[in-house]
Each structure stands twice: as C-alpha cells, then as structure tokens.
Amino acid sequence: MKNYLKIIEINEYSKTPKYLQIFDSILNAIKTSEIDVNDVLPSINYLSESLEVGRNTIERAYLGLKKFGVVDSVPGKGYFVSNAEFEQPFKILLLFNKLSDHKKIIYDAFTAKLGHDVSIDFYVYNNNFSQFRKILENKPDRYNKVVIIPHFFNEHDKAYALINSLPKEKLVLVDKLIPEISGDFCTVYEDFENDISYALEELKVRLSNYHTIKIIFPSKSYYSTKILTGFTDFCLKYAFNYEVLSDLKSETFVPGTAYINLREDHLVELVEKIVNNELKIGSEIGVISYNETPIKKLILSGITTISTNFAMMGEAAANMVLDNLKGHLAIPFKVTARNSL
Known part of the structure; x- marks a missing residue:
C-alpha cells in the first residue's frame, strides 16, 4: 500500500489553501508515477484525521481532482485514479517579503491578471533569509515561474546568491532591481x-x-x-x-x-x-x-x-509571466498632493 502521508505535502507556512496543496501533491504524484491509474485514494475520514485538517478540505481537493479529469469515484467505495494523461497546470511559486496594504494591491492585481488557469503557491518569508531559503529548498523544479519580492533584513549576500542560482528563465523579480543578480531574467521594479x-x-x-x-x-x-x-x-x-x-x-x-x-x-x-x-x-x-x-x-x-503604481506593478509582472517575457521594466512613481503639505 502506498504511503500517502509521505506523498501529500502540507506546508503550514504556505499561504496557499490546504485543499490546493493536497490537490497539487496528488497531481504531481500521478505525473511522476508515484500514484498509478486505478490506485484507490485514501478515504476522506482517514486523510482528515491523519493530516489534521477538516473533512471538507479533503473533499474539496478530491472534487477538484475529479473535475480536472484524473480522479473518479464509485458510491460506497471512494475515489480512485482514472487518468494519468493530462497537462499539468501552469504553476507559480510566489514569495513576498511581508504582508501590507500595498503588497495586497500587488497581489490582487497580479492574481487577477493571471486568471483562474494558473496555480499559485504563495509564501511570506518575513524579510528573513533563513525562512526564504527553507521555502525555496527543492521547490523551483516544480514550478514554471518563481516570482519574488526580494527584501531582506539580514544576510543579503547569501540571499542574492541564492536568487542568482535560480534558473533565469523562471525568475521574475518584483519591486526591486538587484545589481548582484545577473543573466537574462525578468524584473518589474521601482527606481x-x-x-x-x-x-x-x-x-x-x-x-x-x-x-x-x-x-x-x-x-x-x-x-x-x-x-x-x-x-x-x-x-x-x-x-x-x-x-x-x-x-x-x-x-x-x-x-x-x-x-x-x-x-x-x-x-x-x-x-x-x-x-x-x-x-x-x-x-x-x-x-x-x-x-x-x-x-x-x-x-x-x-x-x-x-x-509606485502598485496595481500596475502587479499587472506588469503577470503579463511578463503569461507572455514569458524577459527584461527590466521600471514602474513610474506617482505624486498625490493633499492637505498635509
């Protein structure tokens, strides 16, 4: 019997909903033949108890897989893998240094422009290099694009070296242009x-x-x-x-x-x-x-x-992802004069 508790990954630090993490884990395991056609998936009750998540979380993931066309169900018997031939969704690893009002504007504009056909795993690393490194560990190979807002409180040289080691065709930097990052990659930044x-x-x-x-x-x-x-x-x-x-x-x-x-x-x-x-x-x-x-x-x-026009920044980053563009784009600054000056 397959060990589904090793196959299914849930990261408590990820801002990606748990049902999507379960969906992605099973889909990736089918793609890599860790799970085969006709394999029966664990029951909703078993996974709910084992992963310590609600039943509705497991059910939502299974229904998503069924809608995607790789899983089917038989009343009274549960869910099983029905198809291993599929095109995996375009996947993005999105890393923000922190949450704030203007970061939310970037996020909302970015995700709205991308639409619903793109899968996003979203993490916040709190300006901390150690958290950033842990999130990135062994992950870039799973994604089509790695989108990063690169601001750090500490160990800047190590952070920039790690970013520089990423495949440049996947890399999109947002908000900051870093001279230490070389090669042909994409960035949308403030000057x-x-x-x-x-x-x-x-x-x-x-x-x-x-x-x-x-x-x-x-x-x-x-x-x-x-x-x-x-x-x-x-x-x-x-x-x-x-x-x-x-x-x-x-x-x-x-x-x-x-x-x-x-x-x-x-x-x-x-x-x-x-x-x-x-x-x-x-x-x-x-x-x-x-x-x-x-x-x-x-x-x-x-x-x-x-x-900076943060909505424009989010949309521009999304356009670069969707069109697989490269190059550096400075987002214009805007002055709003009011009564405080």
Whole structure:
C-alpha cells in the first residue's frame, strides 16, 4: 500500500489553501508515477484525521481532482485514479517579503491578471533569509515561474546568491532591481533614487514653505539606500536643510519642517506627536508618506503621498509571466498632493 502521508505535502507556512496543496501533491504524484491509474485514494475520514485538517478540505481537493479529469469515484467505495494523461497546470511559486496594504494591491492585481488557469503557491518569508531559503529548498523544479519580492533584513549576500542560482528563465523579480543578480531574467521594479528625486521636484513649490526636510529612514531595514541618495541630491540641489532620522524617539518638532516617512507605524507616531505638540499639519509641519493606500485620502483631510503604481506593478509582472517575457521594466512613481503639505 502506498504511503500517502509521505506523498501529500502540507506546508503550514504556505499561504496557499490546504485543499490546493493536497490537490497539487496528488497531481504531481500521478505525473511522476508515484500514484498509478486505478490506485484507490485514501478515504476522506482517514486523510482528515491523519493530516489534521477538516473533512471538507479533503473533499474539496478530491472534487477538484475529479473535475480536472484524473480522479473518479464509485458510491460506497471512494475515489480512485482514472487518468494519468493530462497537462499539468501552469504553476507559480510566489514569495513576498511581508504582508501590507500595498503588497495586497500587488497581489490582487497580479492574481487577477493571471486568471483562474494558473496555480499559485504563495509564501511570506518575513524579510528573513533563513525562512526564504527553507521555502525555496527543492521547490523551483516544480514550478514554471518563481516570482519574488526580494527584501531582506539580514544576510543579503547569501540571499542574492541564492536568487542568482535560480534558473533565469523562471525568475521574475518584483519591486526591486538587484545589481548582484545577473543573466537574462525578468524584473518589474521601482527606481528608488530617481523616483524620490522626481517626486520631490514635483512637490518643490509646496516644499518651499518649509526650511528643513527630514526623512525617517529606519536602521536595519530592507529599504533601499538609494532613496537616501535621491533625497539628499534634491535637498542639496535646492539648498534645503535636511536630516535623516532612524526614529522619532528624541525628535523635537519645530515649525517649518517637513517630514517624509516610509513605514506605516511611523506615520501614526508622527501624526500623533505633531498633534500632541499642537502644531498644524499642512502649514507649520509638512507630512509626506511613502506608498499610497486608501486610508491616506481620509487621514487629516488627506496625507500627501509619493508612491509606485502598485496595481500596475502587479499587472506588469503577470503579463511578463503569461507572455514569458524577459527584461527590466521600471514602474513610474506617482505624486498625490493633499492637505498635509
């Protein structure tokens, strides 16, 4: 009797629904002849108890296999493999560094553009190289494309070397262009240095109401230091006083200062401290926030944002996957001026 508990893989770290993981495991085992035509699949009750998942999860996977045309069922006897001749679905391994509002925009646009005929295994590695390596281990061969948002808190050199070892015809990088990655591969990215410089140029008239610009750039973060290059180039070009802050713990708020924040939690802290200091946002203190999200239209009658078009980024990445394109595509930055500046 075949050991289905070794054949069927469920990864608790994967964001892919468990029924799809079971579906994919059985389909892959049929393709590799680990499971043969006429083999009887384990009962729904047995797999439910053994894998510690709900009966409806197993039933959903089996019904999916039946609809796909590789499994049939006999009342009272259960499910069995009826066909081993099939074209396996186009499969994508999708790795995000974290979950956030703008990452959700990328994900939604990416998956909507791909449609329903593509199978996606989705993981979040929390900016951690060890998790990233574990997820990638022995997996790329199973996928048509490996799509990665490559931001890491630690061990950048090891992470880039691992990415560089992937088959370039399968590799799609999203959000960041990494010089260390060589070869003919696909990337849809932000041009961090030029993006912020062009954005601040567009806001130059509003910024002229302030004498100092400060950017909150967290230490030991995954943010590109090219953001700082573009920021300082702009400030030097137009003779603004400027400062780079790692946090707001010891910040003294002085009228005539504009702040650029990158992280959402820093935006909350920044607004709270300005209000507590009884300073007026939009006149005495300016606020610019990275990454447009719907809530920023409403906070304090509107927060000025500088942001990549994340929906365009997700769609462009999907187009490159669907059309098997290669090359590097920079996604344009967008400035949304509101009352906070």
